[in-house]
Amino acid sequence: MLAALAMVRRPVRVLFDDYVDRKPYHVVEDFIQPVEIAGRMAMFDIAPGLITLGDLRPMIEALGQVTYSERPTHYDKPALEAVLQRYKDMDNNR
Numbered sequence: 001m002l003a004a005l006a007m008v009r010r011p012v013r014v015l016f017d018d019y020v021d022r023k024p025y026h027v028v029e030d031f032i033q034p035v036e037i038a039g040r041m042a043m044f045d046i047a048p049g050l051i052t053l054g055d056l057r058p059m060i061e062a063l064g065q066v067t068y069s070e071r072p073t074h075y076d077k078p079a080l081e082a083v084l085q086r087y088k089d090m091d092n093n094r
Contacts, residue, residue: 001014001016001028001044002056004046005028005031005032005046005050005051005055005056006051006052006053006055006056008046008047008048008050009048010048011045011046011047011048012045012046013043013044013045013046014043014044014045014046015041015042015043016028016034016041016042016043016044017040017041018040018041019034019037019040019041019042020037020039020040020041020042021040023076023077023078023082024077024078024082024083026078027078028044031050031051031055032044032046032050
């Protein structure tokens with residue numbers, strides 16, 4: 001999604017699976033809204049020029065959240081809050 005938002009040269013349809021229940025992923029809605037939701041998947045129609053590469057930082061931070069089976073995911077929190085909580089959890093586990 002990140003590459004598509006910043007680099008498309010023609011209209012593109014993107015299907016984003018596991019989108020609905022993972023609030024950190026919703027950071028993309030700062031730039032584009034889903035045109036349809038089907039189950040847990042969101043569909044986005046992307047056009048050239050929606051964002052620049054510099055606009056990607058919040059999305060990269062949100063999507064950088066890695067899921068490990070023994071660690072909490074924080075998918076129920078907004079993107080920035082989830083990322084900050086992940087860093088707190090990492091500090092507490094050192």
